[in-house]
Amino acid sequence: MVGALVAGLIERQVRRVVAKLQQPIKGLMPEGRDTLRPTVKRLFKAFADYGLLPVKDAQGRTVTSRFARLDPVQEQILKVLGLPGPAEIFARPALA
Numbered sequence: 001m002v003g004a005l006v007a008g009l010i011e012r013q014v015r016r017v018v019a020k021l022q023q024p025i026k027g028l029m030p031e032g033r034d035t036l037r038p039t040v041k042r043l044f045k046a047f048a049d050y051g052l053l054p055v056k057d058a059q060g061r062t063v064t065s066r067f068a069r070l071d072p073v074q075e076q077i078l079k080v081l082g083l084p085g086p087a088e089i090f091a092r093p094a095l096a
Contacts, residue, residue, distance in 0.1 A: 010081070011040035017080045025080070027073045046073050050086075 015037055018025060024034035028042050035042075052065040067087045070078070078085060 007040045007044075010043060011038070014038055014043060014077065014080050025073065025076055028077075043077055046071075046077060050074065 014025070018036050018038070022036075024036045025038050026034045028038050028046060029035050050068055050070070053068050054062040055064045055066055057063045067085070067090075070085055075085075083089075
């Protein structure tokens with residue numbers, strides 16, 4: 001129930017900002033089309049393949065992980081929401 005509420009709020013916020021700026025989310029729709037009315041399903045799908053990339057040493061052992069680079073659609077969505085990228089969020093010190 002809470003998840004559905006949060007999803008709806010994300011969709012509403014993105015649509016409001018996109019409409020106010022009259023700048024569509026470029027490449028979000030099938031065939032790379034632009035949209036002024038993105039759905040939360042499409043917004044979440046844009047991040048479906050996002051994740052951490054393992055960094056391996058010469059012997060092939062994972063020594064650390066790094067965040068993958070955001071693609072232009074992902075960057076645009078985070079910008080519209082006023083959110084920093086994942087690397088910036090997780091670089092902040094944890095709250096005690």
